[in-house]
Amino acid sequence: xxxxxxxxxxxxxxxxxxxxxxxxxxxxxxxxxxxxxxxxxxxxxxxxxxxxxxxxxxxxxxxxxxxxxxxxxxxxxxxxxxxxxxxxxxxxxxxxxxxxxxxxxxxxxxxxxxxxxxxxxxxxxxxxxxxxxxxxxxxxxxxxxxxxxxxxxxxxxxxxxxxxxxxxxxxxxxxxxxxxxxxxxxxxxxxxxxxxxxxxxxxxxxxxxxxxxxxxxxxxxxxxxxxxxxxxxxxxxxxxxxxxxxxxxxxxxxxxxxxxxxxxxxxxxxxxxxxxxxxxxxxxxxxxxxxxxxxxxxxxxxxxxxxxxxxxxxx
Amino acid sequence: xxxxxxxxxxxxxxxxxxxxxxxxxxxxxxxxxxxxxxxxxxxxxxxxxxxxxxxxxxxxxxxxxxxxxxxxxxxxxxxxxxxxxxxxxxxxxxxxxxxxxxxxxxxxxxxxxxxxxxxxxxxxxxxxxxxxxxxxxxxxxxxxxxxxxxxxxxxxxxxxxxxxxxxxxxxxxxxxxxxxxxxxxxxxxxxxxxxxxxxxxxxxxxxxxxxxxxxxxxxxxxxxxxxxxxxxxxxxxxxxxxxxxxxxxxxxxxxxxxxxxxxxxxxxxxxxxxxxxxxxxxxxxxxxxx
Numbered sequence: 001x002x003x004x005x006x007x008x009x010x011x012x013x014x015x016x017x018x019x020x021x022x023x024x025x026x027x028x029x030x031x032x033x034x035x036x037x038x039x040x041x042x043x044x045x046x047x048x049x050x051x052x053x054x055x056x057x058x059x060x061x062x063x064x065x066x067x068x069x070x071x072x073x074x075x076x077x078x079x080x081x082x083x084x085x086x087x088x089x090x091x092x093x094x095x096x097x098x099x100x101x102x103x104x105x106x107x108x109x110x111x112x113x114x115x116x117x118x119x120x121x122x123x124x125x126x127x128x129x130x131x132x133x134x135x136x137x138x139x140x141x142x143x144x145x146x147x148x149x150x151x152x153x154x155x156x157x158x159x160x161x162x163x164x165x166x167x168x169x170x171x172x173x174x175x176x177x178x179x180x181x182x183x184x185x186x187x188x189x190x191x192x193x194x195x196x197x198x199x200x201x202x203x204x205x206x207x208x209x210x211x212x213x214x215x216x217x218x219x220x221x222x223x224x225x226x227x228x229x230x231x232x233x234x235x236x237x238x239x240x241x242x243x244x245x246x247x248x249x250x251x252x253x254x255x256x257x258x259x260x261x262x263x264x265x266x267x268x269x270x271x272x273x274x275x276x277x278x279x280x281x282x283x284x285x286x287x288x289x290x291x292x293x294x295x296x297x298x299x300x301x302x303x304x305x306x307x308x309x310x311x312x313x314x315x
Numbered sequence: 316x317x318x319x320x321x322x323x324x325x326x327x328x329x330x331x332x333x334x335x336x337x338x339x340x341x342x343x344x345x346x347x348x349x350x351x352x353x354x355x356x357x358x359x360x361x362x363x364x365x366x367x368x369x370x371x372x373x374x375x376x377x378x379x380x381x382x383x384x385x386x387x388x389x390x391x392x393x394x395x396x397x398x399x400x401x402x403x404x405x406x407x408x409x410x411x412x413x414x415x416x417x418x419x420x421x422x423x424x425x426x427x428x429x430x431x432x433x434x435x436x437x438x439x440x441x442x443x444x445x446x447x448x449x450x451x452x453x454x455x456x457x458x459x460x461x462x463x464x465x466x467x468x469x470x471x472x473x474x475x476x477x478x479x480x481x482x483x484x485x486x487x488x489x490x491x492x493x494x495x496x497x498x499x500x501x502x503x504x505x506x507x508x509x510x511x512x513x514x515x516x517x518x519x520x521x522x523x524x525x526x527x528x529x530x531x532x533x534x535x536x537x538x539x540x541x542x543x544x545x546x547x548x549x550x551x552x553x554x555x556x557x558x559x560x561x562x563x564x565x566x567x568x569x570x571x572x573x574x575x576x577x578x579x580x581x582x583x584x585x586x587x588x589x590x591x592x593x594x595x596x597x598x599x600x601x602x603x604x605x
Contacts (some may be wrong), residue, residue: 012373031542034351052407058406058407060601069470105590106586108590108593109589110593111406112350112406112544112548113544113548113589113593113594115350115410115544116540116541116545116585116589117585117586117589118586119537119540119541119581119582120582120586121586123537123578123579123582124582127575127578127579128579131575131576141379189356197508202585231525240537241533244414247407247410247411248411251407251408252411253410254511255407255408278427280425281422281426282427283418283419283421283422284418284422284423284425285419285422285423286418286422287407287416287417287418287419287421288415288419289415289424290411290412290414290415290418290419291397291412291415291419293410294401294403294404294408294411294415295397295400295412298401298404298405298408
């Protein structure tokens with residue numbers, strides 16, 4: 001076992017425990033809404049954690065895929081008369097397709113060139129959403145109908161808490177399985193050295209493409225869930241700042257750590273809510289905290305703290 | 316013809332500012348391998364400090380000088396308080412550090428200054444010059460001339476002075492530079508200070524045309540980064556070329572295709588260029604050690 005990693009069961013157990021305890025400790029609708037947003041962001045961050053942490057590929061435009069998921073879910077009912085759930089499925093499919101099509105040329109790029117290419121991709125998606133006002137509603141955003149399942153309305157903060165929470169646990173379970181699979185080993189190998197990986201027979205381009213599509217699917221799912229839960233989406237969901245936020249979640253939680261992605265998502269979702277007590281100092285404090293976390297826990301919160309515990313035990 | 320010249324000058328003017336931001340990116344990247352996403356905040360500081368000092372009664376040249384000093388000091392602090400302590404962290408971690416720093420600088424600017432848009436008077440009047448039937452603002456010439464002077468000055472500094480050679484030596488191989496007695500920490504601090512000062516000058520020159528506010532840095536950092544990558548990162552000539560090309564792309568896309576999609580056209584071209592030339596227009600093919 002690598003230092004700073006936990007067994008699959010321990011991670012899923014921790015997640016389930018937190019999932020069960022939060023509504024007991026924080027039962028107010030406001031807290032449950034924030035917690036729901038944490039689960040939604042965590043879903044997107046998990047996909048990105050596979051891309052960045054496992055495969056070592058950066059994406060600065062991942063919110064674009066989130067935007068595709070969210071807007072497909074919103075536009076299906078409005079323009080095509082579809083129900084929101086099948087629209088969401090279409091959106092996830094569309095995001096996967098886009099990732100598949102642009103993935104091959106984009107993923108040939110390395111390091112900062114990959115960063116700028118994904119950045120451009122995200123900006124293009126955002127721009128289309130903002131500019132095609134007759135279709136998307138433009139900067140004003142768009143409203144969604146209620147989701148109905150078996151003739152009943154899916155509504156209420158508690159219900160959405162459980163839906164999105166279960167979603168995260170499933171997403172984490174799949175991510176952990178992927179890490180353990182031959183694909184996961186191939187990705188770790190190409191993360192260390194693409195040349196070495198290809199020499200031992202890893203199809204580098206194909207594996208990078210696979211993890212890129214998976215990350216896009218996770219983000220689109222998160223976007224769709226957000227649209228359904230919030231019943232209102234604006235282009236911000238696909239914006240550059242959103243992409244940066246997602247990367248920050250992954251890095252601050254700990255690259256390559258599944259639990260880290262969830263912790264990072266929780267931190268960056270809860271912090272802005274908590275920092276409103278600082279009023280106008282809110283942004284300055286947020287920036288300061290990000291710098292401090294990265295300087296003092298540069299491996300990220302989860303691996304950093306785990307590393308310290310392990311060191312103390314062995315000392 | 317008139318329209319072409321008009322768009323050409325508009326593109327070159329914005330392009331010159333992108334080029335200065337990209338040059339700042341390049342300078343810091345060369346010295347430290349850090350991609351500094353706080354680069355746009357230096358441009359913002361240049362404009363905002365000048366505006367507030369000028370409105371407080373300080374003469375414009377002095378206000379501009381003050382702004383450059385404030386930006387350079389901020390750059391130095393950024394290096395010694397955030398980048399140097401995170402030495403040895405991964406590339407992505409360092410990017411997040413600079414993004415955190417840019418949020419911090421923006422947050423502070425919002426408190427110290429305000430959230431309004433601000434203008435500066437044009438340096439030599441608002442009477443447009445007529446060139447081939449196009450109307451050119453004199454301030455555009457200030458932007459172009461100022462940027463050109465900076466590029467030339469930086470080149471002379473790098474090629475002709477001992478300190479400039481120390482910067483290039485540090486960029487080439489930090490350990491070797493230390494072995495021959497170069498104080499690399501000083502060089503790194505200098506790179507951050509100079510790159511901040513360059514960004515600030517860009518902000519001062521362009522504020523009479525585009526206005527400024529505490530939030531202008533984000534978009535400029537993004538465009539400057541794109542320009543640096545388009546040219547090929549780590550190459551100063553590439554940064555200037557990338558900046559100008561990006562500015563021209565936006566101007567002609569806005570004029571001839573669609574003003575809503577001008578950023579889209581620019582990024583689409585960047586994507587296509589990178590697909591064809593994965594190292595940017597002027598970047599060297601990476602020769603990696605295995």
